[in-house]
Amino acid sequence: MPNTADDLRAIALAEFTTAGYSATSLHRIAELAGLSKSSVLYHYSSKETLLEATVAPAIDRMTAILDELSSGPFTPARRTAFLEEFVDFILQYRREVNLFINQGPSLIDVPVIDRANEVVYRLAEHFAATTGSIEDKMRFGIALGGAAYTLCSQDELGFALPIDETRAALVTILTELLAPIPVASLSNQEK
Amino acid sequence: MPNTADDLRAIALAEFTTAGYSATSLHRIAELAGLSKSSVLYHYSSKETLLEATVAPAIDRMTAILDELSSGPFTPARRTAFLEEFVDFILQYRREVNLFINQGPSLIDVPVIDRANEVVYRLAEHFAATTGSIEDKMRFGIALGGAAYTLCSQDELGFALPIDETRAALVTILTELLAPIPVASLSNQEK
């Protein structure tokens, strides 16, 4: 049973991703939660605190995935497994990813966004997006930005594609998209 | 020689894409232009009018491309040519595309965004994103959203990749990404 704080976090996440962080007022969030602005500010001392609580779980999860990955050699087999884990992450945290991808650059003042940027940088290392060719960089960017856009525009349009088919398609497309990146460079993180 | 109105449009476009439409104040735009708020409102009677002037050229250009394309049969050869034209469009209007992709859903009230939505719908028809499989739909979405994200995050980070290499890489990646979509369905627009 979710408490009020969790409800607010969920509502804020939905509004921040669809209407935008700046365009979403505390009044709007309070309205959707059936509360007053002040009650919202009781649970989260500021709008920024609410934003942080909203994206933190996704950052923690991705950090854990990357930590686990760094604990051993990045073989081609593990790379495939990692890609599926990555797809599952994007599916589970698609709103948070979309929020970061679309609005991250405009939220540079918020500390939690810096944490997210660091995580993306670590992720990019695994896909040679920091050391590879221009095409490699673009492949990584298109995979990340494209996945975030595609998955979240579904929610906005009100319809949801079947999860199994969506996941399978995403694995196929991302595998194909990232395949040309040489595996050799993927172990750079071991240095 | 650009006049004041054009300057304001360019400044607004840059700010709307990086900081977001809602988060960008007329004061900020005026400040960057070395003018007062009132002077900005002399050239554009409202913030929304400024937004419309900002994205309209891109919509007009894409409309022209689609009109030209609809004037004849959509053969595989023309499809390849169209893809290059599409890439050039994205490169030239990357800020406008990024603005629409990232913030379009939160700007549903603005009439010009409706126009943009119609254009995207027409575009989607050509890539079978309205009639194809789930994977086809996702391929189109990833191509569009990914290209917009990748190109605009470059600007935000302050560095610009060489245009020729970027263009070539984008053609390669998008061709590969959209290739599995059957050509047969591409002529559906002729119905």
Added chain:
DNA sequence: GTCTATACTGTGATAGAC
């Protein structure tokens, strides 16, 4: 934990002088 009332700031927009 929730509310009303309030303070303060920023915003889009208008009026009118120059």
Added chain:
DNA sequence: GTCTATCACAGTATAGAC
């Protein structure tokens, strides 16, 4: 075409009653 002055309003946040 640009400015200052002003308006009405929405925004975040605080204080304090219940």
